[in-house]
Amino acid sequence: MRTRLTILGAALLLTMGCERVVDITVPTMATRLVVSARLELVRGSPSNGAPSGRQVITLSTSAPYFETAGPPPARGAEVRVTDSRGMTTVFREQASAPGVYVTDSLVPVLHRRYTLRVRWNNESYEGSDSLLPVAPIDSFYFVERTGLFAPPDVAREPGPRATIDFRDPSGVENYYVWDQFVDGKRLVEADTAFRYRPMERDAFFNGALVRGYQPYSGVVLRPGQTVRLRHMSLSEQGYRFYLALNNVTLGDGSPFSTPPASVRGNVANLTRPGEPALGYFLLAEVDERTARVP
Structure with missing residues (x-):
């Protein structure tokens, strides 16, 4: 019995001391639109003056897992936002920043619902969120x-x-x-x-x-x-998105952690419902403060 245990222990030590290089083949998924859009109503202190109408929406595309370059921009999209009263604002792509769409004339209104509509690569996308007040x-x-x-x-x-x-x-x-x-x-x-x-x-x-x-x-x-x-x-749906994103980001690889995966956003693909955009469209009222540490 002692001889068998000694042989077993030696085998375990040899196994633990080995290193093996494993090549992993990661399948390449179809290119997906990625939306980064947070429209803000910035209140802040009275010295900030009237809220700014400048809003920025960034559109990019998914890339292979081991890609080292930044995400490719989604060029040439038609981007507009419509509120619950029918007011539509068109976002223009910046010549100096492909994939970045900007307007200087949208000041969101509290308690209104806003819908983002994107036409890109012959497909139509749509997502909505509401602007709720923040406690000052x-x-x-x-x-x-x-x-x-x-x-x-x-x-x-x-x-x-x-x-x-x-x-x-x-x-x-x-x-x-x-x-x-x-x-x-x-x-x-x-x-x-x-x-x-x-x-x-x-x-x-x-x-x-x-x-x-x-x-x-x-x-x-x-x-x-x-x-x-x-x-x-x-909004509640925006909170749930951030919560899911945090759970994936903080995954530590244990059996009880959330496995890494794409977090489903709120921008649907109307042309191909089975291929929604990644990312999220949301609104937020912002109260910000700036100070120097004494």
């Missing part, structure tokens, strides 16, 4: 991380964090997402520690005064840095 920021300041629910390692790390106070409206469901820029650089980028956007629904604080909220509690700031925090509303 009452205060924007910098304090140490002291939240009860902060991970121990985050809570112990010294240094100020960007912090806001706001009152959530009562009686309605609200959905929030945040972007934070430090010295002009957005924190959420591919291949960084922050691969997802902080987001919340008001299930546990409906109608409450939210004090000392730190969307990016893990980001320790340094004196002199300039921080811009964007506090945005989402």
Whole structure:
């Protein structure tokens, strides 16, 4: 019995010490339209003046998995947005930026529903979302991380964090997402520690005064840095899209994590219903604040 166990152990060690190169063939899927479109109503502080009518929609196409270049632009598309009262705005492609479609005359109106229509490559696409109000920021300041629910390692790390106070409206469901820029650089980028956007629904604080909220509690700031925090509303369907996107992004490969996959958006292909566009079309009211860390 001892001899058999010794032989078995030696075999296991030999197996663990081997390396094998495996070539993986990834099938190439058909080219799909990719939509990146978030129309915004930026409120901010009174010093910002009237909301801007400039809106940008980026259209690109899918590419092979191991492609190292950026996504190919979707050139020559017809792009327009129509609100629930029948007002239509045409987006023009930029000569200097193929695949980027811009207008300077669309200021979204709260509680209206907007529909994106795209005609590209002899196919028609359509997606809709509604503009809901965001609870305005009452205060924007910098304090140490002291939240009860902060991970121990985050809570112990010294240094100020960007912090806001706001009152959530009562009686309605609200959905929030945040972007934070430090010295002009957005924190959420591919291949960084922050691969997802902080987001919340008001299930546990409906109608409450939210004090000392730190969307990016893990980001320790340094004196002199300039921080811009964007506090945005989402529709319920927009929130669910971001939630699914976060789950895929944070997958750690364990048996219980979400497997990597394309997240279905809300832009349908009317010509070929089985091939919807990737990406998402959404609207958001934005309240943003900018301050220098003391």
